[in-house]
Amino acid sequence: MALLEVRGLKKNFTGKNETLHAVKGIDFTIEEGECLGLVGESGCGKSTTANMTARLLKESEGDIFFLGKRINGGKRLCAAGKEMQMVFQNPADSFNPHYSVLECVMQGARYYKLYSKSELKERAMEWIKYVGLKESYLEKKIGELSGGECQRTAIARALICNPALIICDEATSALDVSVQAQVVELIRKLKEEKKVSFLFITHDLALTSSVCDRIAVMYSGRIVEMGETKAILQHPMHPYTQLLLSCVLPAVGDDEYRVPECSSFRGAGDGCDFYEFCPKICTQCKDRVPDLQEREGRMTACFQRGDPDE
């Protein structure tokens, strides 16, 4: 059985005049020790999915199974428990500014009452060391730390409960490239040594290749393509994934490079959300939403499901 199973998850935000369909029914699973990357442009519903999975946001429809138990459906939102932890995008803001580094890390396990007081402190110190922070940092206030150090503290806080799954919601987006690499390295180490699973949410495709085993590409609230990271990055099948990959700016200056036209169009009609921008549009695209179907070892939601070179 999968560690995390998400089935038909939907989220609608109802405003005064209109309803925004932020997540339109997505399914995915994460196995033990696996890292699934959820990628897509801003506003495609990645963070909404993360928040629903972590039980910070109530879903409109769908089921979430974690460790074989359904964790949604209750009257009130309730944390999934010590087995599921989360690392947030803004590292400095994810801690109470009055707390010291030690208190921040201890916060992770204090309320689950896993350890005695002295044991809790010991464990916190162990994890602080594990994530690469010096012992002199213990009493420092969180405001005195750099972004990377804050994110390491956040990871230590998540780890103190020995979680089975850590949701990283754009955990590296606010960090500079060298610090990003350090955090990614730490996540890889955790995967290998502690067999922790990750739901890694990012808009940075390059990052997914170094951490994720599989990736799911989201567009306008739906997963449009899901499969092995390497296969998707090298041979994207869905026209949106192809477009997303071509949007990555070249590292070395290229005068020929042109930014492809792309926008977070949210189709309210019956057809595929992407058909207005799709270069491979066919007759069915306007009338029906393509299902996520398996082809060549991956899931794709496109009628064409064409070869990338087509």
Place this chain on the structure above:
Amino acid sequence: MKRKKTEEISFYILIGLIVILLLAALLAPVLAPNDPFKTELTLALIKPDKEFPLGTDPLGRCVLSRILYGARVSIFSSLCIIGIVFFIGTAIGVTAGYLGGAVDMVLTKIITIMQAFPKFILAIAIAGVLGIGIKNTILALCLVEWAEYARISRNLSRGVKQRTYIKAAKVCGESRLQIMFHHVLPNVLPTLVVNASLGISSMIMEVAALSYLGVGVKSPMSEWGAMMNIGKDYLQTETRLVIIPGIAIFVVSVLFNLFGDKLRDILDR
């Protein structure tokens, strides 16, 4: 750096002055040269001399002794009101702001209704209905003042609620009550404390104003506003009867205002 030090020194000087003031009020029975409640018509309206350093009032009571005793009522009743409204207002505001939804809607409506009344007129009406006396004055002012603190703490709490560390606390398994106590309250408290320290001076004036209007303290209890009320009939002949308690109110208000200002500067750093 030098400015920071100067600020700190002036803050400690202010604290020192406030401590002296509070001690003077507390030690009034020791410091007062005469009995402040003893009326002796033969000693009425005596000019300041050795026995009565600030003279006597129309009933022959020592003005200096009454000022010292009055400090107890004015300062401690104001501190008491601020303490009560701070506690109630913060509790209601944080609950409304953090819980949101129907709880917030109901509590905010009550706060809005309370704030729609002209505060001082309502206080006069409540004190008038409840009867003269310091307890009723405190109660009347508490009833009209809590809404302001509730409004401020509610707005601050709503801001804190959006912060990522509240989400993180939820993931860490903290209950709503724990989040309110451990994360919301400590982060809204500094602003509320500054507001409360600035509110002490206006509270001293409100207590004095109620007493001046005759709905505050009961005679023969000494209170600065009540002293001004007695003095107003002798404004042209014995100006000191109004000026002395006026100066007392002014000095204490300025001291607490400066204290609040400095506290804000220090907490803002």
